Amino acid sequence: xxxxxxxxxxxxxxxxxxxxxxxxxxxxxxxxxxxxxxxxxxxxxxxxxxxxxxxxxxxxxxxxxxxxxxxxxxxxxxxxxxxxxxxxxxxxxxxxxxxxxxxxxxxxxxxxxxxxxxxxxxxxxxxxxxxxxxxxxxxxxxxxxxxxxxxxxxxxxxxx
Numbered sequence: 001x002x003x004x005x006x007x008x009x010x011x012x013x014x015x016x017x018x019x020x021x022x023x024x025x026x027x028x029x030x031x032x033x034x035x036x037x038x039x040x041x042x043x044x045x046x047x048x049x050x051x052x053x054x055x056x057x058x059x060x061x062x063x064x065x066x067x068x069x070x071x072x073x074x075x076x077x078x079x080x081x082x083x084x085x086x087x088x089x090x091x092x093x094x095x096x097x098x099x100x101x102x103x104x105x106x107x108x109x110x111x112x113x114x115x116x117x118x119x120x121x122x123x124x125x126x127x128x129x130x131x132x133x134x135x136x137x138x139x140x141x142x143x144x145x146x147x148x149x150x151x152x153x154x155x156x157x158x159x160x
Contacts, residue, residue, distance in 0.1 A: 022091060025062075026121060029088055030136060032056040033125045037132040046098040049127045050085055053096065057088065064088045070116045084113050093119050097126040097135075107137060114141040 036052040050066070057064050065087045072079040086094040095110045106124060114122040119141060126135035 022121060025089055026092060026123060026138065028060060028062060029057070029092060029094060029123060030125075032060060032062070033127075033136070034132055037127055037135075040127070042098075042128045042130065044098060044127070046096055046127075049096050049098060053086065053094070057086075062088060064094075068117070070113055072112070072116055082109075082113075084117060087117060087119060091119055091121055093117060093122040095122070095124045097124060098128045099126055100128060102126050102135070102137065107139065110137070111139055111141070114139065115143065118143075120145050 032053060033056075036049060036056055040049070040052060054064070054066055066085070068084045068087055069080060070082040070084055072082075084093055085096045088094055093110060093114045095106070095113065097106060099106070102124065106126075110122045110124045114120075122139040122141065124137040124139075125132070126137075129135035
């Protein structure tokens with residue numbers, strides 16, 4: 001794996017190269033979202049974007065699950081009641097939004113869903129923007145990485 005001093009364009013953590021298959025998969029998901037956004041534009045309900053994303057992923061032959069229940073362990077009980085919009089190829093949690101602005105709580109929800117589902121990658125895609133590139137947020141969950149993928153210490157010690 002390579003690292004360097006580049007940042008993600010938002011002044012966050014240093015660049016870390018993920019396995020090429022993972023990069024290709026997230027690229028395909030983002031490409032599907034771009035096609036949906038180009039066709040539909042901003043201003044619709046979140047569930048309509050989810051329907052369109054499901055259709056687009058299906059057309060691309062990408063396997064996914066929709067509206068999965070999230071189970072959060074708390075002491076001796078299991079908390080339920082939240083759902084993950086999409087999990088793609090059992091690797092990427094995709095949370096879809098149609099909001100005026102992405103809040104820190106939206107990103108915290110994505111990270112919580114990634115941890116609860118033990119998935120290494122997460123995308124939050126906000127369709128309520130003029131240009132979709134301004135509505136895409138990517139996070140990683142190093143806890144879900146297989147042991148053969150070594151993550152530099154400087155990368156994992158920084159907050160999401």
